[in-house]
Amino acid sequence: MSDAPEQGFPVAEYAARTARAQALMAAQELSGLLLTTEAEVRYFSGFHTLFWQSPTRPWFLFLPAEGKPIAIIPEIGAPLMRRCWIEDIRTWPAPRPQDDGLGLLTDILAPLAAQGARVGLPKGPETHLRMPLGDFETLLARLSGLDIVDATGILRSLRMVKSDTEIAKIAHICAIGSRAFARVPALARDGQPLEALFREFRQEALAQGADDVPYLVGGAGQGGYGDVISPPTRKPLRKGDILMLDTGATWDGYFCDFNRNYAVGTPDAAARRAYAALWRATEAAIAAVRPGVPCRELQEVMQAELGPQGSTVGRFGHGLGMQLTEWPSIAGFDETVLQENMVLTLEPSLVHGAGHVMVHEENIVVRAGGAELLTERAAPELPVI
Amino acid sequence: MSDAPEQGFPVAEYAARTARAQALMAAQELSGLLLTTEAEVRYFSGFHTLFWQSPTRPWFLFLPAEGKPIAIIPEIGAPLMRRCWIEDIRTWPAPRPQDDGLGLLTDILAPLAAQGARVGLPKGPETHLRMPLGDFETLLARLSGLDIVDATGILRSLRMVKSDTEIAKIAHICAIGSRAFARVPALARDGQPLEALFREFRQEALAQGADDVPYLVGGAGQGGYGDVISPPTRKPLRKGDILMLDTGATWDGYFCDFNRNYAVGTPDAAARRAYAALWRATEAAIAAVRPGVPCRELQEVMQAELGPQGSTVGRFGHGLGMQLTEWPSIAGFDETVLQENMVLTLEPSLVHGAGHVMVHEENIVVRAGGAELLTERAAPELPVI
Numbered sequence: 207m208s209d210a211p212e213q214g215f216p217v218a219e220y221a222a223r224t225a226r227a228q229a230l231m232a233a234q235e236l237s238g239l240l241l242t243t244e245a246e247v248r249y250f251s252g253f254h255t256l257f258w259q260s261p262t263r264p265w266f267l268f269l270p271a272e273g274k275p276i277a278i279i280p281e282i283g284a285p286l287m288r289r290c291w292i293e294d295i296r297t298w299p300a301p302r303p304q305d306d307g308l309g310l311l312t313d314i315l316a317p318l319a320a321q322g323a324r325v326g327l328p329k330g331p332e333t334h335l336r337m338p339l340g341d342f343e344t345l346l347a348r349l350s351g352l353d354i355v356d357a358t359g360i361l362r363s364l365r366m367v368k369s370d371t372e373i374a375k376i377a378h379i380c381a382i383g384s385r386a387f388a389r390v391p392a393l394a395r396d397g398q399p400l401e402a403l404f405r406e407f408r409q410e411a412l413a414q415g416a417d418d419v420p421y422l423v424g425g426a427g428q429g430g431y432g433d434v435i436s437p438p439t440r441k442p443l444r445k446g447d448i449l450m451l452d453t454g455a456t457w458d459g460y461f462c463d464f465n466r467n468y469a470v471g472t473p474d475a476a477a478r479r480a481y482a483a484l485w486r487a488t489e490a491a492i493a494a495v496r497p498g499v500p501c502r503e504l505q506e507v508m509q510a511e512l513g514p515q516g517s518t519v520g521r522f523g524h525g526l527g528m529q530l531t532e533w534p535s536i537a538g539f540d541e542t543v544l545q546e547n548m549v550l551t552l553e554p555s556l557v558h559g560a561g562h563v564m565v566h567e568e569n570i571v572v573r574a575g576g577a578e579l580l581t582e583r584a585a586p587e588l589p590v591i
Numbered sequence: 592m593s594d595a596p597e598q599g600f601p602v603a604e605y606a607a608r609t610a611r612a613q614a615l616m617a618a619q620e621l622s623g624l625l626l627t628t629e630a631e632v633r634y635f636s637g638f639h640t641l642f643w644q645s646p647t648r649p650w651f652l653f654l655p656a657e658g659k660p661i662a663i664i665p666e667i668g669a670p671l672m673r674r675c676w677i678e679d680i681r682t683w684p685a686p687r688p689q690d691d692g693l694g695l696l697t698d699i700l701a702p703l704a705a706q707g708a709r710v711g712l713p714k715g716p717e718t719h720l721r722m723p724l725g726d727f728e729t730l731l732a733r734l735s736g737l738d739i740v741d742a743t744g745i746l747r748s749l750r751m752v753k754s755d756t757e758i759a760k761i762a763h764i765c766a767i768g769s770r771a772f773a774r775v776p777a778l779a780r781d782g783q784p785l786e787a788l789f790r791e792f793r794q795e796a797l798a799q800g801a802d803d804v805p806y807l808v809g810g811a812g813q814g815g816y817g818d819v820i821s822p823p824t825r826k827p828l829r830k831g832d833i834l835m836l837d838t839g840a841t842w843d844g845y846f847c848d849f850n851r852n853y854a855v856g857t858p859d860a861a862a863r864r865a866y867a868a869l870w871r872a873t874e875a876a877i878a879a880v881r882p883g884v885p886c887r888e889l890q891e892v893m894q895a896e897l898g899p900q901g902s903t904v905g906r907f908g909h910g911l912g913m914q915l916t917e918w919p920s921i922a923g924f925d926e927t928v929l930q931e932n933m934v935l936t937l938e939p940s941l942v943h944g945a946g947h948v949m950v951h952e953e954n955i956v957v958r959a960g961g962a963e964l965l966t967e968r969a970a971p972e973l974p975v976i
Contacts, residue, residue, distance in 0.1 A: 213824070213825065243646075245646075254822060255820045255822060256806050256807065256822065257808065259805055259806045259839060259915045259916075260914070260915050261719070261916065262916045262920075280905070282818075282905055283818075283820060285817050286821050299904050299905055300905060301717075301905065301906060301920055301924075302924065303715075303716040306716065328724075329724040330688075330723055330725055331647075331686065331688040331723055332646050332647050332723075333723055333724070334721050334723060334724065335719065335724045336719050338714055338716055338719060339714040339718070340714035340715055340741055340743075356725055358725075401802070405797050405802070408797050408803070409794045412790050412794050412797075413794065417786070417790070418793070418804070419803070420641070420803075420805060422641065422803075423641055423642065432670050433668075433670035433671050434667070435641075435667060435671060436670075436671050437639060437640060437802075439598070520665070520684055520686065524647065529645070529646055531644075531645040531646065531647045535647075535686055537686065539686075
């Protein structure tokens with residue numbers, strides 16, 4: 207793909223992320239930060255592999271108060287980690303159920319426990335601990351002096367604001383996704399099983415330059431579809447269907463996340479109105495985006511446009527980057543204030559007709575002057591195929 | 592795909608899984624089992640969606656001592672869950688950080704806590720708790736009377752042995768993977784960037800009928816490759832390279848997991864010998880498979896064939912099914928005894944030449960009479976392209 211950005215990041219980016227984390231850690235008097243999930247480990251190390259698909263082995267990254275992160279990882283990952291900027295790489299021959307990294311973690315944490323030091327661990331919304339809970343309990347029992355506190359805020363504030371290099375990757379995959387969606391009218395046909403269309407869409411996204419299409423959901427049904435997270439069935443597309451595909455494709459470890467709606471044959475008035483309302487709600491949110499605006503306000507702007515049809519389930523968008531969905535939420539509860547270089551999805555949804563749902567989604571980056579679209583803006587009227 | 596099995600499972604399969612779990616729960620005097628991960632929830636409910644890619648929302652399934660499982664899930668999943676066999680579906684408008692399902696879980700668990708009941712939770716190897724740790728701590732504080740014990744053994748013993756319907760799905764995706772690998776000599780060419788070949792392989796696997804290719808790793812290098820979990824680089828293939836692709840493709844939620852090695856041009860003697868040794872080791876393991884044999888013994892059989900070159904890192908295979916890797920491990924520490932209808936990968940690896948690694952992998956199902964290959968057996972000599 208000749209227009210593709212460079213793969214990876216300069217070492218300076220990892221150094222800057224680590225320095226910013228350490229500044230926030232210092233403000234909370236943290237002696238370290240223990241990370242266990244794919245995105246957390248990759249964010250600070252550059253360690254990028256699909257091997258996380260295997261649930262067998264735990265992986266750990268420890269950010270000390272000063273200096274580079276320390277990798278505590280299965281031996282199988284050492285060659286790849288050595289090509290990252292990390293220097294201190296400690297390995298064990300995982301899987302080894304009697305000690306899957308606990309001894310190595312204890313080496314690092316026991317001296318801190320002896321001082322009664324404070325160590326951060328993400329414990330808050332949208333995080334989880336990716337290691338066996340029993341092993342974590344064993345570790346806690348060994349390190350009773352350690353003061354373990356929630357460090358979600360540190361990761362959240364860092365990861366919500368993207369670097370130029372990150373934005374370039376997201377913009378690239380959004381452009382790939384836009385080109386793939388533009389091909390849907392040529393791929394979809396009356397009588398085609400939905401699962402066949404999904405398969406062809408995946409192939410098209412790859413042909414357009416995606417590395418992978420980890421997320422592809424949607425639906426089709428007469429007058430509308432019933433939910434927005436289902437895998438495709440073998441049911442054939444037919445005239446009168448409203449079709450929706452929602453994709454999270456990736457390039458170099460970064461996601462797009464947006465969808466497109468189509469009518470198979472002439473749509474009924476309810477579906478046309480629903481689509482137009484969602485398009486206007488998204489337009490209003492795009493116009494409302496600027497640094498300083500709280501996420502809650504974007505939700506309100508969209509809800510005002512949709513009126514009582516507006517879905518009250520969940521949220522109307524979210525952050526986007528290394529994961530399909532990231533902090534913040536475009537939701538009434540989220541007072542997070544927009545900052546320059548946040549990447550967001552705007553995703554209003556509503557209920558129409560006989561219990562149908564419809565969702566519309568675009569991806570934007572917050573710039574000083576307002577929203578910059580990363581996706582090719584959907585047509586203002588429901589496209590007919 | 593005309594040769595594809597039916598999608599999904601008959602309700603009887605979920606009822607049988609639940610009944611088997613409840614029998615094991617009764618033996619341990621468990622009043623319930625709390626599950627939080629994709630595979631666990633899907634195994635007992637049939638709830639199948641890629642939406643788990645989003646880390647935002649927790650999902651819970653509670654297996655009571657008797658009766659059907661109870662789903663405690665975000666409202667966005669209710670339409671899909673209602674199409675499963677589950678009847679008791681309790682939802683909340685997630686994300687809702689101040690109460691992401693905790694109130695609903697408390698409704699179920701508080702009466703059990705009041706009785707000092709015992710509830711199982713997977714805490715052991717290859718498991719994790721997919722909910723914010725802080726929320727789990729809050730729940731524990733509310734339910735101090737509850738005796739929470741590790742239930743890994745129950746899930747492990749159930750999921751290791753596959754039903755005929757599960758085996759048919761795995762066999763189907765293994766056949767798709769085999770057809771895709773057979774096309775690699777036609778897809779690969781001198782000068783082709785490795786990432787382009789990976790992209791074409793993904794498209795080929797989809798064309799052959801895969802739903803998705805969530806896992807594709809490998810490498811290429813002069814005389815051999817350096818690790819077995821890396822994503823592809825843009826480095827062009829060239830004569831003298833040893834190329835390896837390892838794929839976990841899926842069909843209807845079930846994985847294959849195997850790889851193939853190729854020489855680009857005439858390989859050197861070390862690579863040829865390494866390949867032949869791995870092929871023989873796999874052949875020896877295939878011959879050794881039968882019900883009653885401990886997993887450890889398969890590791891020993893392969894190690895004996897490989898001699899001192901044999902890799903001592905990790906393991907020489909593992910279980911396979913809803914996840915890319917599952918219990919058991921083909922490893923010295925694993926005394927699990929093979930049973931009929933276990934599905935396994937046999938995956939010996941060794942070190943050769945100047946620090947190169949080589950791995951070879953096949954998928955089999957344990958039958959009364961021995962191993963039945965699910966993958967088309969690799970050629971006994973290193974294929975040249």
